[in-house]
Amino acid sequence: MNQDQLKKLVADAALKHVVEDRVVGVGSGSTVNLFIDALASIKGRIEGAVAASGASAERLRKHGIRVFDLNSVDELPVYVDGADEVTEHLHMIKGGGGALTREKIVAAVARKFVCICDASKLVPVLGRFPLPLEVIPMARSHVGREMLKRGAQPVLRENFKTDNGNLIIDCHGLTLLDPPRLEAELNNIAGLVANGIFARRPADVLLLAADSGVRTVTL
Ligand code: 5RP
Secondary structure (H helix, E strand, C coil): CCHHHHHHHHHHHHHHHCCCCCEEEECCCHHHHHHHHHHHHHHHHCCEEEECCHHHHHHHHHCCCCEECHHHCCCEEEEEECCCEECCCCCEECCCCCCHHHHHHHHHHEEEEEEEEEHHHECCCECCCCEEEEECHHHHHHHHHHHHHCCCEEEECCCCCCCCCCEEEEEECCCECCHHHHHHHHCCCCCEEEECEECCCCCCEEEEEECCEEEEEEC
């Protein structure tokens, strides 16, 4: 199977985690797009969805799925999202699509985070994928200098603005030996809105698609 077929396989497999008659949290990216398409097949059995990006919200609406504002939802039983890298500890790097801040917010609210990936995303140590940071524009140089001090090569994502009107800096050359510690440390840099390490709130379930089928990983 090629990567797109694996993404479709895992997107379909995530449907069994969706709770009937409730609102489901939906992340963003190409794997999640396929999950949204699959969700359309059971749209009569869910109340609606909360979306972590404008693009996901638009795709949900096109399928006739009601999109709720996160603030109007008391509880979110499940959040389904992809990742750029994931480990067996269910730590992730996310933000390849630039939606990391909203993804982190929705993940924080959700009771269960189901990460959906093809097997190419599984790594022993996070960091080969450049770590995305969402940054307030006036803090761009400050955050860049802070990341240089930490041994990273920060690169501003060209011609890109997040849904929140901010910039993305992609940090190359990091090896994340202690993801929860680095996540917390980066959270203290002024002007850095969110970093793409998802380790303090890891996934609860990883669905990993390979030629042999979908493997479920939990801690
Ligand atoms: C977007 C994300 C995505 O989940 C991540 O980039 C994976 O995307 P894809 O499914 O297209 O590989 O974090 O901010």
